[in-house]
Amino acid sequence: MKLGVCWYPEQWPEPLWASDVQRMAALGLSFVRIGEFAWSRIEPEPGQFDWDWLDRAVDLSHAAGLEVVMGTPTATPPKWLVDAHPEILAKGRDGQVRGFGSRRHYCFSSDVYLEQAKRITALMADRYGRHPAVVAWQTDNEYGCHDTVVSTSDAAKAAFRRWLAARYGNVAALNTAWGLAFWSQEYRSFDEVDAPFGTVTESHPAHRLDWQRFSSAMVERFNAAQVEILRAASPGRDIVHNFMGLFTEFDHYAVGRQLDVATWDSYPIGFLGQGPFSAADKARYLRTGHPDLTAFHHSLYRACGQGRWWVIEQQPGPVNWAAWNPAPAKGAVELWGWEAVAFGAERMSWFRWRQAPTGQEAMHAGLNRPDNQPAAAWPEVKALAAGLAALGPLPERGRSDVALVFDYDSVWAVQSQPQGRDQDALATAMTWHTAARRLGLSVDIVASDADFSGYALVLLPGQIVLDAALAQRLAQSGATVLAGPRTGSKTRDFAIPATLPPDGLQALIDVTVARVESLPPGIVLAAGNGGQVTGWMEDVEASAAVETRLALDDGRGLWFAHDKAHYLAGHTDDGLLRRILIDVAVAAGLHPRDLGPDVRIERRGALHFLFNYGPQAVAIEERVVIGSKLVPPAGVAIWKDEAP
Numbered sequence: 267m268k269l270g271v272c273w274y275p276e277q278w279p280e281p282l283w284a285s286d287v288q289r290m291a292a293l294g295l296s297f298v299r300i301g302e303f304a305w306s307r308i309e310p311e312p313g314q315f316d317w318d319w320l321d322r323a324v325d326l327s328h329a330a331g332l333e334v335v336m337g338t339p340t341a342t343p344p345k346w347l348v349d350a351h352p353e354i355l356a357k358g359r360d361g362q363v364r365g366f367g368s369r370r371h372y373c374f375s376s377d378v379y380l381e382q383a384k385r386i387t388a389l390m391a392d393r394y395g396r397h398p399a400v401v402a403w404q405t406d407n408e409y410g411c412h413d414t415v416v417s418t419s420d421a422a423k424a425a426f427r428r429w430l431a432a433r434y435g436n437v438a439a440l441n442t443a444w445g446l447a448f449w450s451q452e453y454r455s456f457d458e459v460d461a462p463f464g465t466v467t468e469s470h471p472a473h474r475l476d477w478q479r480f481s482s483a484m485v486e487r488f489n490a491a492q493v494e495i496l497r498a499a500s501p502g503r504d505i506v507h508n509f510m511g512l513f514t515e516f517d518h519y520a521v522g523r524q525l526d527v528a529t530w531d532s533y534p535i536g537f538l539g540q541g542p543f544s545a546a547d548k549a550r551y552l553r554t555g556h557p558d559l560t561a562f563h564h565s566l567y568r569a570c571g572q573g574r575w576w577v578i579e580q581q582p583g584p585v586n587w588a589a590w591n592p593a594p595a596k597g598a599v600e601l602w603g604w605e606a607v608a609f610g611a612e613r614m615s616w617f618r619w620r621q622a623p624t625g626q627e628a629m630h631a632g633l634n635r636p637d638n639q640p641a642a643a644w645p646e647v648k649a650l651a652a653g654l655a656a657l658g659p660l661p662e663r664g665r666s667d668v669a670l671v672f673d674y675d676s677v678w679a680v681q682s683q684p685q686g687r688d689q690d691a692l693a694t695a696m697t698w699h700t701a702a703r704r705l706g707l708s709v710d711i712v713a714s715d716a717d718f719s720g721y722a723l724v725l726l727p728g729q730i731v732l733d734a735a736l737a738q739r740l741a742q743s744g745a746t747v748l749a750g751p752r753t754g755s756k757t758r759d760f761a762i763p764a765t766l767p768p769d770g771l772q773a774l775i776d777v778t779v780a781r782v783e784s785l786p787p788g789i790v791l792a793a794g795n796g797g798q799v800t801g802w803m804e805d806v807e808a809s810a811a812v813e814t815r816l817a818l819d820d821g822r823g824l825w826f827a828h829d830k831a832h833y834l835a836g837h838t839d840d841g842l843l844r845r846i847l848i849d850v851a852v853a854a855g856l857h858p859r860d861l862g863p864d865v866r867i868e869r870r871g872a873l874h875f876l877f878n879y880g881p882q883a884v885a886i887e888e889r890v891v892i893g894s895k896l897v898p899p900a901g902v903a904i905w906k907d908e909a910p
Contacts, residue, residue, distance in 0.1 A: 294647070482520065506528070528568070535552070569712050695727045767779040785799075888903070
């Protein structure tokens with residue numbers, strides 16, 4: 267795995283640049299990411315360009331032996347462009363213009379901005395596309411950051427109507443698909459369809475879902491335009507985009523299919539405060555991040571990149587953008603690096619080289635302090651580089667034992683009609699992921715159209731649309747299947763299936779959901795095995811065997827099983843979920859064992875990686891090649907399979 271850093275030469279005096287790249291190389295870094303925020307320096311006036319400074323930065327990097335990942339600067343259109351074309355600006359759900367003064371101030375649906383983005387991308391690609399230092403291109407930066415996927419601009423409304431016309435063909439089909447006879451919401455033409463915001467009460471859920479699908483399609487369109495230019499002008503270079511954590515506003519699988527590599531921006535502590543974790547977990551993992559948060563995203567973006575993925579931004583210290591910004595524990599920066607190694611990342615770079623003294627990110631730590639002295643992360647980066655060199659060539663990471671299906675359309679479906687204020691499909695998926703990893707099971711996050719062959723167990727925490735094709739692939743895989751509540755609860759047009767949920771899954775197990783209820787916080791239904799159900803419970807009619815029932819109430823079935831198919835009809839507490847998962851995993855031929863809340867183990871070929879996210883040291887017996895047998899808090903131990 268190659269190590270690098272995000273470098274912004276345009277923000278610093280040029281006399282620093284030569285020592286910057288020399289110090290990077292001495293630290294063990296081998297690449298830099300540059301350029302993604304530099305439009306105003308590249309084109310300070312319309313049609314007037316200053317390439318010289320960027321030429322020198324790229325040449326200096328090359329001379330120091332550093333490869334370059336070049337970013338297209340389209341996340342930050344300059345002020346002169348906004349003033350000349352104010353129609354490129356997005357509007358929020360409230361209809362207010364989202365103006366200049368920060369970043370990501372453009373509407374994905376704007377054809378005017380699309381042409382400007384293509385123009386600057388083509389100019390950069392023509393100049394640097396064949397430079398020997400440039401090994402990859404990053405399109406834009408963090409699509410959708412700051413809630414910028416959805417726009418209600420005039421351009422977005424017009425594009426939405428065209429998208430609907432292409433999807434449904436005629437307005438009568440739209441009226442039927444959405445069920446618009448309800449409340450006299452029928453349209454006479456696509457031109458009458460507006461954005462689903464600002465209504466008296468909630469807008470139609472199918473309208474909201476299709477608006478999200480459309481908004482995702484606009485991101486795909488924008489990215490595809492840059493990819494086409496870069497492929498033509500810069501052959502042989504990888505094309506990447508940097509996705510984010512806890513972000514589901516567009517279909518990352520769809521964008522990933524346009525790329526060579528999926529990358530993501532990993533901020534374990536920054537995301538902890540925003541994630542769906544208890545107050546106790548947020549306190550326990552304050553300085554390391556949750557043990558499964560980063561792993562979930564590593565697996566997700568490996569799937570988005572069809573097996574190829576990087577961490578392009580790694581947290582080196584306190585960030586600036588969270589509600590509160592604690593410092594990492596000693597060892598955490600190195601731990602996060604080894605975790606990326608364990609999951610098969612090809613590259614990892616830290617954000618950023620030097621902490622900026624000005625701007626919105628002035629409080630964001632780097633590998634250097636603002637005075638250019640090494641920051642706290644420096645020795646841990648050095649240790650990681652030395653450890654990688656000592657390990658030598660790394661084995662391939664094979665397929666995991668368990669596939670967990672994660673689907674963006676399902677996330678949007680729950681958001682469109684949650685039926686319970688706290689319902690969250692991403693949080694549910696992460697809860698199941700944690701349960702499996704705590705049991706020592708290796709887990710791949712996969713799309714709903716994935717090939718399930720080779721997996722012993724497939725988990726469907728909340729696959730809202732489960733059609734016959736998906737059900738057939740599940741059956742043909744031979745895997746044991748555990749599906750959660752709300753599986754198959756809607757059709758693609760967002761109607762309740764004619765045969766009732768779980769649509770599609772009924773081919774594998776005879777269960778029918780007759781009624782659902784969402785439960786407010788604090789309401790608990792006691793279940794068998796000392797467990798509890800909170801948040802969501804279903805009434806199920808079934809011929810399948812009932813493995814667990816509610817202990818009180820009317821004894822409703824909770825866990826149903828038939829052959830290799832299992833259905834869970836409620837949201838259980840973590841302990842009961844693990845107990846169910848143990849039984850299902852054993853039935854699938856796996857060997858689960860509870861590692862406890864803090865320790866996680868990953869395998870890459872013959873290498874085993876143990877990560878200690880907890881506050882106490884952990885003793886192990888293995889003969890380690892990295893670390894020690896007493897693994898400290900925020901520590902790592904790596905060992906190899908013994909030769910036969």
